[in-house]
Amino acid sequence: MIALIAGPTKPPRSVQGLGLPYLAGVLEEAGFKVKIFDLYTPSPDTDDPVVLDQRLADAIAQEQPAIVGVTIHTPAYAARVRLAKLLRERLPRALLVAGGHHPSVEPAHLLQNSEFDVCVIGEGEDTLLEIAQHVANGAGAGLRARPPGDWLRNVRGVVYEQGGEIVHNPPRLPVSDLDSLPFPAHHLLGLKNYAPHPNLGVKSQGILTYRGCPMRCVFCLNPQGRRVRRRSPSKVVDEMARVVKEFEVRGFNFYDNLFGLNRKHALAVCEEIIRRRLDVVWECWTAGDLVDAALARKMKAAGCVRVGFGAESGDDEVLVKARRGFNTAQHQAGIHALQAAGIKVAAFFMIGLPGELKESVRRTVEFAQRCGGDEICLSLHRPYPGTAIWRSPDAFGVRVVKGPNFEAYIETEHLSRAAMLECAQWADEELKRSGVTKSEFLRCDRYAWE
Numbered sequence: 285m286i287a288l289i290a291g292p293t294k295p296p297r298s299v300q301g302l303g304l305p306y307l308a309g310v311l312e313e314a315g316f317k318v319k320i321f322d323l324y325t326p327s328p329d330t331d332d333p334v335v336l337d338q339r340l341a342d343a344i345a346q347e348q349p350a351i352v353g354v355t356i357h358t359p360a361y362a363a364r365v366r367l368a369k370l371l372r373e374r375l376p377r378a379l380l381v382a383g384g385h386h387p388s389v390e391p392a393h394l395l396q397n398s399e400f401d402v403c404v405i406g407e408g409e410d411t412l413l414e415i416a417q418h419v420a421n422g423a424g425a426g427l428r429a430r431p432p433g434d435w436l437r438n439v440r441g442v443v444y445e446q447g448g449e450i451v452h453n454p455p456r457l458p459v460s461d462l463d464s465l466p467f468p469a470h471h472l473l474g475l476k477n478y479a480p481h482p483n484l485g486v487k488s489q490g491i492l493t494y495r496g497c498p499m500r501c502v503f504c505l506n507p508q509g510r511r512v513r514r515r516s517p518s519k520v521v522d523e524m525a526r527v528v529k530e531f532e533v534r535g536f537n538f539y540d541n542l543f544g545l546n547r548k549h550a551l552a553v554c555e556e557i558i559r560r561r562l563d564v565v566w567e568c569w570t571a572g573d574l575v576d577a578a579l580a581r582k583m584k585a586a587g588c589v590r591v592g593f594g595a596e597s598g599d600d601e602v603l604v605k606a607r608r609g610f611n612t613a614q615h616q617a618g619i620h621a622l623q624a625a626g627i628k629v630a631a632f633f634m635i636g637l638p639g640e641l642k643e644s645v646r647r648t649v650e651f652a653q654r655c656g657g658d659e660i661c662l663s664l665h666r667p668y669p670g671t672a673i674w675r676s677p678d679a680f681g682v683r684v685v686k687g688p689n690f691e692a693y694i695e696t697e698h699l700s701r702a703a704m705l706e707c708a709q710w711a712d713e714e715l716k717r718s719g720v721t722k723s724e725f726l727r728c729d730r731y732a733w734e
């Protein structure tokens with residue numbers, strides 16, 4: 285049995301990433317028994333994450349899995365290291381595999397500071413399957429105690445520790461034909477217990493129409509790589525139809541990095557939903573003027589009710605320094621097109637990008653006030669490993685001040701941490717004072733609840 289541990293979403297749970305369902309789909313297709321455990325299971329008697337982790341580790345240990353796979357996002361680094369220790373105590377011979385964005389960019393550090401045996405780099409479908417096949421054939425358990433794991437030496441896309449050395453195997457290319465993947469294993473997610481999604485008002489599921497992003501925003505680790513791989517619209521809508529039919533879920537969160545990046549493809553997905561008369565509502569992410577009036581109308585007709593908009597800053601110089609690839613005029617055009625079609629827009633802004641000044645924060649507030657977004661969300665920029673800013677802050681004129689568990693903040697040439705916080709506080713108050721519907725100052729820090 286293979287246990288996969290899903291990233292936390294605090295109850296009432298209404299959303300889940302697609303990484304583990306995709307991995308589980310591939311493993312199940314190959315005949316493996318898989319279970320997805322929710323990291324955070326509410327309990328009437330305690331809210332203490334340590335106690336909840338112990339219970340989770342107990343529940344997993346009862347199943348005696350040969351492999352435990354854990355997704356790690358950077359803010360959860362310390363908590364997942366703690367969980368791995370609990371798992372190791374209970375499952376001394378299981379292979380503990382870490383995957384997702386954090387292990388992909390900091391594998392050596394993770395292996396040296398935790399009980400994880402292997403880090404899977406990037407997309408995990410093929411790599412985890414290969415690992416599972418080796419383990420099923422008798423390899424793997426107690427990896428560290430054995431002489432170099434010959435079987436692991438030939439697995440592409442992994443990093444592991446052997447005899448005190450960190451071994452980086454050659455990379456594995458991302459999945460090129462997304463249509464060849466089985467649908468995500470939605471049936472392992474316990475969807476019947478999900479709450480309606482707050483943005484959609486109905487139960488919902490994630491969906492991807494493509495993977496990859498050609499942009500190079502300096503604050504993003506671009507987790508799916510720059511090469512864009514698209515699914516055929518009919519496959520996307522087959523998946524939606526199946527979810528609607530089998531799980532009575534009508535809502536979808538498109539996790540595409542930028543819906544509309546390929547206009548023709550986005551149109552084709554919408555047309556396929558309309559053609560099949562799927563009664564769904566959905567939201568997606570976009571930026572700039574990727575969505576024009578015609579596409580916006582088609583999206584609306586296909587059930588789109590809300591779009592998250594990565595506007596980031598109201599200052600064009602800051603946008604250039606962030607290599608955002610869009611300016612404020614383009615963002616404004618995109619927001620207008622969506623709203624004219626009757627789609628609600630939530631515009632997201634960050635304070636603390638390279639080149640940030642008191643003046644640029646003021647411009648951000650002004651733009652947020654006049655752009656007409658139905659929701660305005662403001663947060664402080666938190667630098668993450670794997671991003672250009674993290675790797676070479678000097679090139680962007682910023683200082684990244686790092687804590688022991690990857691918690692970090694930014695200071696620019698002109699704004700110290702204290703001054704940055706002061707500016708953000710001012711911006712937050714200013715937006716609230718002017719009646720902007722929703723300003724979520726420090727949202728990022730709050731979300732990362734561990």
Ligand code: B12
Pocket residue numbers: 290291292293299300301302303304306307352353354355356357358359360381382383384385386404406407408409412490492504505506507508539540541668669670727728729730731732733734
């Ligand atoms: C949906 C989503 C969410 C959802 C669900 C999160 C979840 N449980 O996955 C919600 C809204 C809850 C959320 C919250 C947050 N998120 Co989020 N989210 C996403 C989003 C848009 C899509 C994720 C997804 O489903 N991708 C599609 C699947 C197929 O890809 P995948 O998840 O990468 O999985 C593949 C590989 O990574 C790998 N893999 C993943 N897990 C594992 C495990 C094993 C064992 C193996 C072998 C392989 C493996 O294989 C998978 C299949 O190929 C991504 C952006 C993106 N494009 O990925 C951001 C993203 C993951 N989020 C991010 C962040 C920062 C956050 C927050 C910290 C936001 C905040 N500041 O509060 C919180 C973190 C919560 C937490 N404590 O972990 C960052 C992560 C950066 C980092 N360095 O960790 C991303 C990459 C956005 C970005 N570009 O910066 N998020």
Ligand code: SF4
Pocket residue numbers: 497498499500501504505506507541542
């Ligand atoms: S922030 Fe969005 S547009 Fe920019 S590189 Fe990351 S995924 Fe692409």
